Amino acid sequence: MTGTLYGLGVGPGDPELVTVKAVRLVRACPVLAYPAPEHGDSLARAIMAPHLPGGQVEIAIRMPLSAARFPAAEVYDAAAAAIGEHLRAGRDVAVLCLGDPLLWGSFIYLLGRLAGRSRVEIVPGVASPMAAASALHLPLAARDDALTILPATLPDARLEQALRDAESVAIIKLGRHFGRVRALLDRLGLGVDARYIEHATMDSQRVLPVRDVDPDRVPYFSLIIVRRGAAVAAGLR
Amino acid sequence: MTGTLYGLGVGPGDPELVTVKAVRLVRACPVLAYPAPEHGDSLARAIMAPHLPGGQVEIAIRMPLSAARFPAAEVYDAAAAAIGEHLRAGRDVAVLCLGDPLLWGSFIYLLGRLAGRSRVEIVPGVASPMAAASALHLPLAARDDALTILPATLPDARLEQALRDAESVAIIKLGRHFGRVRALLDRLGLGVDARYIEHATMDSQRVLPVRDVDPDRVPYFSLIIVRRGAAVAAGLR
Numbered sequence: 326m327t328g329t330l331y332g333l334g335v336g337p338g339d340p341e342l343v344t345v346k347a348v349r350l351v352r353a354c355p356v357l358a359y360p361a362p363e364h365g366d367s368l369a370r371a372i373m374a375p376h377l378p379g380g381q382v383e384i385a386i387r388m389p390l391s392a393a394r395f396p397a398a399e400v401y402d403a404a405a406a407a408i409g410e411h412l413r414a415g416r417d418v419a420v421l422c423l424g425d426p427l428l429w430g431s432f433i434y435l436l437g438r439l440a441g442r443s444r445v446e447i448v449p450g451v452a453s454p455m456a457a458a459s460a461l462h463l464p465l466a467a468r469d470d471a472l473t474i475l476p477a478t479l480p481d482a483r484l485e486q487a488l489r490d491a492e493s494v495a496i497i498k499l500g501r502h503f504g505r506v507r508a509l510l511d512r513l514g515l516g517v518d519a520r521y522i523e524h525a526t527m528d529s530q531r532v533l534p535v536r537d538v539d540p541d542r543v544p545y546f547s548l549i550i551v552r553r554g555a556a557v558a559a560g561l562r
Numbered sequence: 563m564t565g566t567l568y569g570l571g572v573g574p575g576d577p578e579l580v581t582v583k584a585v586r587l588v589r590a591c592p593v594l595a596y597p598a599p600e601h602g603d604s605l606a607r608a609i610m611a612p613h614l615p616g617g618q619v620e621i622a623i624r625m626p627l628s629a630a631r632f633p634a635a636e637v638y639d640a641a642a643a644a645i646g647e648h649l650r651a652g653r654d655v656a657v658l659c660l661g662d663p664l665l666w667g668s669f670i671y672l673l674g675r676l677a678g679r680s681r682v683e684i685v686p687g688v689a690s691p692m693a694a695a696s697a698l699h700l701p702l703a704a705r706d707d708a709l710t711i712l713p714a715t716l717p718d719a720r721l722e723q724a725l726r727d728a729e730s731v732a733i734i735k736l737g738r739h740f741g742r743v744r745a746l747l748d749r750l751g752l753g754v755d756a757r758y759i760e761h762a763t764m765d766s767q768r769v770l771p772v773r774d775v776d777p778d779r780v781p782y783f784s785l786i787i788v789r790r791g792a793a794v795a796a797g798l799r
Contacts, residue, residue: 332696334688341583344573344688345613348582376582425692425702428709433701440699447696449574449688449763451581455662459569459684462677464670465662469716471724472665475708487708490723526686 327443328356328417330408332426332436334450335372338527338546342451348376350448354419356411358384358404360431369421382416384408386431401431405438412443425450429476429497454495457525457548461532464552465493477502481509488513492553499547504540506549515551523547564680565593565654567645569663569673571687572609575764575783579688585613587685591656593648595621595641597668606658619653621645623668638668642675649680662687666713666734691732694762694785698769701789702730714739718746725750729790736784741777743786752788760784 331350336342351357351373361367367385386404388397408418426432426447436445454474458465466472470492475484477499484506487494496506510516519535523544535549568587573579588594588610598604604622623641625634645655663669663684673682691711695702703709707729712721714736721743724731733743747753756772760781772786 334692334696336581337686339583341586342581342686344579344581345585346576346578349578425688425696427695427700427702428692429703429705429707433704436699436701445699447699449579449692449696451571451662451686451688452692455571455665455686455689458664459571459662459686462673462682462684463664464673465664466666466711467670468666469713470666471710471712471716471720473708473710473724473728474703475728476706479706479708483708486727487710490727491710491712 326415328412328415329444329446330412330439331417331419332432332445332447333419333421334425334448335369335421335423336451337424337453337456337525338372340372340375342456342526343373343376344448344450347448347450351376351419351421352378354381354417356382356384356416356418357421358386358408358418359421360423361385361387363387363389369423373421382411397434401434401438405435408435409439409442412439422450425452428452453497453525453546453548454550457495457522457550460522460525460530461520461550463520463550465550477506481505484509485513488515488551488553494551495548496551497548498545499543499549500545501543503538503543503547507535507538507540510535510549510551515553518553519549519551521547521549563652565649565652566681566683567649567676568654568656569669569682569684570656570658571662571685572606572658572660573688574661574690574693574762575609577609577612579693579763580610580613581685581687584685584687588613588656588658589615591618591654593619593621593653593655594658595623595645595655596658597660598622598624600624600626606660610658619648634671638671638675642672645672646676646679649676659687662689665689690734690762690783690785691787694732694759694787697759697762697767698757698787700757700787702787714743718742721746722750725752725788725790731788732785733788734785735782736780736786737782738780740775740780740784744772744775744777747772747786747788752790755790756786756788758784758786
């Protein structure tokens, strides 16, 4: 009888944006696992911290800054092996996932390694584009709108295509790509329709006009929402 | 001193997929409002029911089946007027929103009418494409993938464009459009990559192979996720 692997979305940052279900399940699991930087604290764990009962075994999945030295696949192999040992011993394991587990989440790589070997239950979470829209009071999509979410790592041509085709576009994980994305938006005349937010729903949340953002200080957890045309809240009748 | 207008995402259906924040706020509001059919119960209210303290004033925003007789704009005008009266009297009002308030939610139309007249706080919720992916154990997006979410009401050419451009596409609100969407997927050779689910996370949740779905019995709350190519869980290393 193996344990159950839980992938728990912990939402975008505010510990209150965790679901009732994720709180119940995380409290019942003897083992926790979560992504973490090479040194320092895990954001996913910090979000869930107010809800933890204490006394749980914890596995920090630490991702080195230099993938050359220790590639991601090896990190996930090792984490899956450690988690798999607990599951085989009959212990349930809760993997904490920023935002939603299956939306650009490292849980995907654990699922790929552990699926089929034990029961899996995945609890969806609040994703950052929705959290950002709520903070900005900006409708993401209505009626026949399409919404595209894509990472800023993509080349200009792909971002431009999405901006041309969808009424709403969320460009996530800006970081060092911000300057290039802003230049693209300016070139397309979309700068005025673009809204910038970093660390949505966290204590450190900041909303800035796109033109006022210092491209050298844009964090990884930041995004721009472009709502094409005039279909904003006030106009929706 | 006016009351605060809260837009509370209640998630996709499972009452446990409500956030801790939405539960806290709904309990503190003397007035609730929620979308409802012309006759019968409101799904948004049913999801939140286990968390309600009782004794709250309730405003059911009933949408007639025939928009010809009583257009949606009039329904929202009347609802905004009723809500606005409570806000002006200093009473906080919680509007319950299926999924996320700003993602194809009727809250958008209330926000358009009430913004600027009182304090507004919006609490994002778990959206149905993420809930569906969790139920299906299907990664929605990883690495440089793009995700497009769009309603089945859109014409074939627009759906085809999205299916061609994005690695993951969620086609929502299938209902009577299912047959047309399935024919399009078959024509594009994407039937095999498509996953169908209805009423995700509700007691009535059903997962079926796309080819086995009876197009005459597809509910409004159903969706297809197409994950292009072979980038599924098992392949993600």
